[in-house]
Amino acid sequence: MSKYIIKGGNRLVGEVFVDGAKNAVLPILASTVILDNVSTMFNVPNLRDVEMMIKILRSIGCKAKRIDNMVTVDSRALNKIDVPEDLVRQMRSSIILMGAMLSRCGEVTISYPGGCEIGPRPIDLHLKALKEMGVSIEEAHGFIHCKAEELKGCEIQLDYPSVGATENIILAAVRAKGTTIIRNAAREPELQDLQKFLNAAGCKVYGAGTSVVRVEGIENTKSLSTVEHTVIPDRIVAGTYMVASAITGGEVILKNIEVEHIQSIIAILREAGCMVYSNCTTLKIIGPKNILPLESVRTLPYPGFPTDMQAQVMAMLTLAKGTSVICETIFENRFKHVEELVRMGANIKTIGKVAVVKGVKELTGANVSAKDLRGGASLVLAGLAAKGVTKVNNIYHIERGYDDFHKKLASLGADIKKE
Numbered sequence: 001m002s003k004y005i006i007k008g009g010n011r012l013v014g015e016v017f018v019d020g021a022k023n024a025v026l027p028i029l030a031s032t033v034i035l036d037n038v039s040t041m042f043n044v045p046n047l048r049d050v051e052m053m054i055k056i057l058r059s060i061g062c063k064a065k066r067i068d069n070m071v072t073v074d075s076r077a078l079n080k081i082d083v084p085e086d087l088v089r090q091m092r093s094s095i096i097l098m099g100a101m102l103s104r105c106g107e108v109t110i111s112y113p114g115g116c117e118i119g120p121r122p123i124d125l126h127l128k129a130l131k132e133m134g135v136s137i138e139e140a141h142g143f144i145h146c147k148a149e150e151l152k153g154c155e156i157q158l159d160y161p162s163v164g165a166t167e168n169i170i171l172a173a174v175r176a177k178g179t180t181i182i183r184n185a186a187r188e189p190e191l192q193d194l195q196k197f198l199n200a201a202g203c204k205v206y207g208a209g210t211s212v213v214r215v216e217g218i219e220n221t222k223s224l225s226t227v228e229h230t231v232i233p234d235r236i237v238a239g240t241y242m243v244a245s246a247i248t249g250g251e252v253i254l255k256n257i258e259v260e261h262i263q264s265i266i267a268i269l270r271e272a273g274c275m276v277y278s279n280c281t282t283l284k285i286i287g288p289k290n291i292l293p294l295e296s297v298r299t300l301p302y303p304g305f306p307t308d309m310q311a312q313v314m315a316m317l318t319l320a321k322g323t324s325v326i327c328e329t330i331f332e333n334r335f336k337h338v339e340e341l342v343r344m345g346a347n348i349k350t351i352g353k354v355a356v357v358k359g360v361k362e363l364t365g366a367n368v369s370a371k372d373l374r375g376g377a378s379l380v381l382a383g384l385a386a387k388g389v390t391k392v393n394n395i396y397h398i399e400r401g402y403d404d405f406h407k408k409l410a411s412l413g414a415d416i417k418k419e
């Protein structure tokens with residue numbers, strides 16, 4: 001199994017291009033099945049999860065082709081309603097095919113999804129909403145069979161602004177009879193990108209990015225057209241390179257960002273002493289001489305500070321001049337990186353949802369293991385600043401979400417290689 005070998009201590013300097021967002025392109029790829037047409041996506045990152053979604057689409061009869069960062073999906077020949085279990089179990093986003101397939105075929109059999117093990121990740125909100133839309137659901141032997149004679153638009157009040165549930169409901173609703181209103185919808189930017197893609201094809205989705213989304217169902221698919229869509233930049237990848245600059249006292253320029261999407265990350269990094277200058281699509285971040293501790297970092301649904309940046313910011317705070325407190329409110333078990341950071345000399349104590357990080361003078365290189373995607377990225381960041389050599393094992397987790405991570409870090413001056 002591959003690993004990253006990092007010799008820490010280099011200050012990162014230079015420019016890095018931020019690729020398209022994994023969490024935007026995955027639901028968009030799933031939604032191509034609804035259109036019964038040809039869709040072309042640009043700025044598609046080369047990631048394990050994206051390749052998995054493309055494999056799933058092919059397995060149900062779609063034709064999908066990648067040329068560099070452009071992916072074309074022709075969903076006209078879709079001919080199966082069973083989504084293969086081995087592929088579905090490899091990532092979380094596969095569950096979004098439930099809404100998409102219901103829209104296209106009125107029926108789907110799918111297993112429970114996989115993805116990062118960051119706590120229990122139920123799909124009760126997805127299923128409850130689909131039932132309200134007239135879907136009958138049978139669960140047995142780890143499979144979910146959904147069928148709807150007719151999908152009915154309705155008013156759905158989500159108990160929690162779940163990203164995946166909001167996406168699934170939107171996709172089920174675009175071809176339902178009547179109008180669907182989702183209240184307490186997730187407001188993440190990836191939902192706005194999904195809306196943009198769907199509406200470019202002729203769907204009628206309004207309000208994505210706010211907590212009330214309205215979808216007017218289209219009964220005749222003949223009115224849907226082919227789409228060309230450029231995926232939004234990945235705000236979490238951007239945040240990760242920002243921390244790479246911060247933790248090494250570096251000076252990094254990020255190209256292809258959407259500054260509005262990363263305001264909460266910018267705020268946290270400024271509080272930690274970084275200098276950040278930006279316009280809409282480019283940002284420069286200069287790491288501080290001394291990282292300042294943060295009294296309270298709390299992960300929250302967008303526009304709050306993202307849970308997907310918690311581990312990376314924790315890596316940075318292990319070297320702060322003082323004690324920081326991090327509260328993880330989204331996932332129940334998203335501190336698996338802590339014991340690995342401790343191996344590198346970090347001083348971190350966790351009690352339930354809270355981690356207390358006492359800054360240490362230096363981290364030391366160690367043999368560590370990625371347990372999930374962002375936790376894995378945090379170990380690489382820690383390795384960039386640590387004294388000596390860090391080996392990060394199980395990097396297949398990291399490759400789910402970062403395109404050419406080691407090459408991009410190396411181009412900024414990091415001493416990192418993949419073996």
Ligand SMILES: CC(=O)N[C@H]1[C@@H](OP(=O)(O)OP(=O)(O)OC[C@H]2O[C@@H](n3ccc(=O)[nH]c3=O)[C@H](O)[C@@H]2O)O[C@H](CO)[C@@H](O)[C@@H]1O
Pocket residue numbers: 023026092093120121122123124125126127160161162163164165186301307308330331332
């Ligand atoms: C592919 C993708 O886009 N993944 C992102 C998405 O995951 P995902 O869509 O899985 O995250 P959700 O917003 O659904 O989950 C947030 C919280 O709600 C809970 N929940 C969710 C659904 C449900 O039916 N019942 C329930 O209890 C989850 O267990 C979790 O505690 O949003 C998360 C929160 O920003 C991010 O960390 C993930 O990177």
Ligand SMILES: C=C(OP(=O)(O)O)C(=O)O
Pocket residue numbers: 023091092093114115116118308373374401
């Ligand atoms: C948790 C993540 O992804 P997923 O929801 O696909 O597991 C993530 O991107 O950090």
